[in-house]
Amino acid sequence: MNEKVDVLIIGSGASGAAVAWSLADTKMRILCLEQGDWVKPTDYPSNGRDWEARLFSDFAINPNRRARETDYPINDANSPIKVVNFNGVGGSTIMYTAHYPRLHPSDFKVKTLDGVADDWPIDYETLEPFFAENDRMTGVSGLAGDPAYPAKQPPMPPIPLGKSGQRFGTAMNQLGWHWWPSDTSIATVDYEGRGRCLNLGHCTPGCAQGAKASTDITYWPMALRAGVELRTRARVREITVDNNGMATGVIYYDAEGKEQFQAAEMVIIACNGVGTPRLMLNSQSGKFPNGVANSSGLVGKNLMFHPYAFTYGYVDEPLDGNHGPPLCLWSHEFYETDKARDFVRGYIFQFGRGMGSIVEAISSTAAGRLPWGEDHHKVYRSLLNHRIYLAGICEDLPEEHNRVTLDPVLKDSDGIPAPKIDYTVGENSRKMLDHAHTRAEEILKQAGAHTVFREHVPNSGWHLLGTARMGTDPERSVVNEWGRCHDVKNLFIVDGSIWVTSGGVNPTSTIQALALYIADAIKQRLANATLFE
Amino acid sequence: MQTTLTETEARDLRALVGQMIPASATYKVPGADDDLIFADILKGLERDTDDARTALKQLATLSGGPFADLPADRRAEVAASFKTEGGAPLFALNRVVLLCYYRDDRVMHSLGQEPRSPFPKGHVVEQGDWSLLDPVKKRAPIYRKVP
Numbered sequence: 001m002n003e004k005v006d007v008l009i010i011g012s013g014a015s016g017a018a019v020a021w022s023l024a025d026t027k028m029r030i031l032c033l034e035q036g037d038w039v040k041p042t043d044y045p046s047n048g049r050d051w052e053a054r055l056f057s058d059f060a061i062n063p064n065r066r067a068r069e070t071d072y073p074i075n076d077a078n079s080p081i082k083v084v085n086f087n088g089v090g091g092s093t094i095m096y097t098a099h100y101p102r103l104h105p106s107d108f109k110v111k112t113l114d115g116v117a118d119d120w121p122i123d124y125e126t127l128e129p130f131f132a133e134n135d136r137m138t139g140v141s142g143l144a145g146d147p148a149y150p151a152k153q154p155p156m157p158p159i160p161l162g163k164s165g166q167r168f169g170t171a172m173n174q175l176g177w178h179w180w181p182s183d184t185s186i187a188t189v190d191y192e193g194r195g196r197c198l199n200l201g202h203c204t205p206g207c208a209q210g211a212k213a214s215t216d217i218t219y220w221p222m223a224l225r226a227g228v229e230l231r232t233r234a235r236v237r238e239i240t241v242d243n244n245g246m247a248t249g250v251i252y253y254d255a256e257g258k259e260q261f262q263a264a265e266m267v268i269i270a271c272n273g274v275g276t277p278r279l280m281l282n283s284q285s286g287k288f289p290n291g292v293a294n295s296s297g298l299v300g301k302n303l304m305f306h307p308y309a310f311t312y313g314y315v316d317e318p319l320d321g322n323h324g325p326p327l328c329l330w331s332h333e334f335y336e337t338d339k340a341r342d343f344v345r346g347y348i349f350q351f352g353r354g355m356g357s358i359v360e361a362i363s364s365t366a367a368g369r370l371p372w373g374e375d376h377h378k379v380y381r382s383l384l385n386h387r388i389y390l391a392g393i394c395e396d397l398p399e400e401h402n403r404v405t406l407d408p409v410l411k412d413s414d415g416i417p418a419p420k421i422d423y424t425v426g427e428n429s430r431k432m433l434d435h436a437h438t439r440a441e442e443i444l445k446q447a448g449a450h451t452v453f454r455e456h457v458p459n460s461g462w463h464l465l466g467t468a469r470m471g472t473d474p475e476r477s478v479v480n481e482w483g484r485c486h487d488v489k490n491l492f493i494v495d496g497s498i499w500v501t502s503g504g505v506n507p508t509s510t511i512q513a514l515a516l517y518i519a520d521a522i523k524q525r526l527a528n529a530t531l532f533e
Numbered sequence: 534m535q536t537t538l539t540e541t542e543a544r545d546l547r548a549l550v551g552q553m554i555p556a557s558a559t560y561k562v563p564g565a566d567d568d569l570i571f572a573d574i575l576k577g578l579e580r581d582t583d584d585a586r587t588a589l590k591q592l593a594t595l596s597g598g599p600f601a602d603l604p605a606d607r608r609a610e611v612a613a614s615f616k617t618e619g620g621a622p623l624f625a626l627n628r629v630v631l632l633c634y635y636r637d638d639r640v641m642h643s644l645g646q647e648p649r650s651p652f653p654k655g656h657v658v659e660q661g662d663w664s665l666l667d668p669v670k671k672r673a674p675i676y677r678k679v680p
């Protein structure tokens with residue numbers, strides 16, 4: 001029998017780690033259950049000669065391909081965008097590329113400004129101190145003074161421009177368009193015990209140097225030192241509730257596959273925009289026959305990705321290839337709504353360097369550029385290290401038919417129903433994608449690319465948002481303005497599920513700032529004994 | 534499910550990968566059918582073994598028997614139509630070939646790359662000319678003010 005805890009957090013990724021660390025100073029008994037394992041830095045692919053190959057096996061970004069015991073399958077057949085993630089301590093930050101922009105002030109007021117979707121019940125100003133705290137905890141590199149944002153001060157200098165960055169910068173200046181070194185969660189100097197970036201160039205499937213801020217090396221060591229317990233190989237099947245509709249704890253499967261009950265005074269879900277609705281929909285009871293805290297019927301609905309306008313080209317001069325963090329610059333030139341366009345909202349561009357030798361070969365084979373036979377070698381040499389790319393991260397508007405449900409057949413290794421994704425790219429997003437591709441082609445040509453290509457990248461469901469949205473109206477939202485479920489007063493959600501709209505930037509900086517903000521709200525209400533009112 | 538290829542499948546595969554990436558005297562590189570590389574390919578099939586077998590079956594059908602037994606000019610012809618008709622199973626197989634070929638020391642040397650893991654040595658990336666940012670610094674804020 002497990003002893004009851006005060007706070008039970010499910011999921012140890014970007015948001016779970018941040019909320020655990022922030023709540024640790026309350027001295028409550030805090031436990032986090034995580035279905036995956038710790039990943040040792042020595043296990044990361046960049047330690048070995050097969051570093052690129054492992055992107056297609058045990059470090060594949062798509063869990064269906066990776067298929068570790070700790071992964072759960074996802075039925076993504078009815079979605080052109082496939083969900084990618086990582087399940088382990090650090091969650092998907094183990095696998096993220098560390099591009100770390102914040103949402104803009106306008107993102108919180110979409111309805112007011114553009115008449116679409118809904119406004120958030122909170123704003124940028126409210127989150128600002130938590131953004132700053134998260135930047136410090138995470139260790140963000142960047143450059144102050146970006147005209148695309150209200151003032152902010154990244155604690156470390158930006159990552160180098162390199163050959164590709166200078167090319168892009170020059171091109172953007174010629175076009176008169178905004179660009180700036182990206183905020184990245186990569187240490188460019190030694191930082192809080194983390195070694196600085198060595199330009200391994202293979203950031204996505206884990207950083208062997210520890211320069212990339214996955215939460216297993218940022219928040220978790222501090223949270224553990226402060227007394228938080230983290231139990232791995234603990235896969236939660238359902239959240240249990242009593243007759244009063246209060247959460248009592250969870251049922252989970254341990255490393256041996258044995259069913260366990262863990263009682264808790266309060267439960268915080270941090271399983272990401274797919275894992276969270278899956279867990280909630282699996283938590284059915286007499287009180288909540290359609291899933292816990294789902295009286296609105298919105299759990300799982302309004303799934304937002306960021307349709308990804310990947311565009312690339314080849315230049316004559318060899319550039320950086322895969323050396324250095326791949327994402328080095330951003331442009332917010334097309335971020336805010338422009339009434340002259342045929343869509344609302346907008347996107348950032350993230351500028352990339354190049355590809356590793358294997359990924360270049362595979363991608364060029366897929367595109368039909370790389371022949372078999374005698375010519376293979378000649379053509380390949382004209383491609384390798386000659387590629388530059390950029391991608392528009394397009395704002396996806398919430399649409400209820402884009403959703404996560406439970407698959408009637410597919411189950412994980414513990415027999416828990418797996419999520420099913422139904423998603424189509426909306427009309428607004430389609431127009432935005434086209435705009436982003438067209439602008440990207442102009443940029444590439446200006447940067448000297450002699451040939452340019454647009455590509456649909458199926459495995460681009462890395463941003464998982466909106467499936468348990470925040471709001472003040474219990475009929476139109478799942479959690480309130482400080483992350484507490486309307487229906488269950490001791491159940492909280494802190495991950496990307498609570499997003500009202502998606503913005504057009506990579507979300508993790510804002511996800512973590514939100515988790516810190518919700519932790520702070522919890523602490524304030526604990527102090528004045530109003531937490532469960 | 535058989536986890537390794539039969540002898541006939543392996544022979545066909547070797548003949549096929551020799552068509553995909555032949556040795557080149559110009560670039561001083563072995564072909565993908567080189568002993569070491571081919572052994573790596575066989576080992577690397579792992580989770581793609583089923584796809585590889587499906588692809589090889591289709592290749593044998595197109596060849597009207599073992600692909601490896603065809604005369605050279607006929608092999609080239611069959612390989613060309615297989616390339617367009619092979620679909621997802623062939624793509625999975627081709628990926629394994631590339632994964633193994635482009636980590637071979639001799640191939641990497643020929644490409645001017647160091648045959649090593651990225652960690653711990655890392656790479657050098659030039660800082661670049663930060664004065665390029667000067668015109669952007671002069672811009673007024675471009676983010677939208679909210680009411």
Ligand SMILES: Cc1cc2nc3c(=O)[nH]c(=O)nc-3n(C[C@H](O)[C@H](O)[C@H](O)COP(=O)(O)OP(=O)(O)OC[C@H]3O[C@@H](n4cnc5c(N)ncnc54)[C@H](O)[C@@H]3O)c2cc1C
Binds near residue numbers: 084088097236463
């Ligand atoms: C390849 C890739 C590249 C990316 N690049 C970027 C980038 O450059 N910038 C950016 O901002 N974002 C990026 N992201 C997205 C980023 O990783 C996520 O936004 C972020 O990690 C989400 O945080 P989270 O807390 O919501 O969930 P996660 O970090 O995904 O954590 C969820 C955790 O919950 C656990 N869990 C789920 N269900 C259960 C259960 N039932 N029981 C127990 N545990 C459970 C999971 O195992 C996981 O560890 C990328 C993601 C990927 C996969």
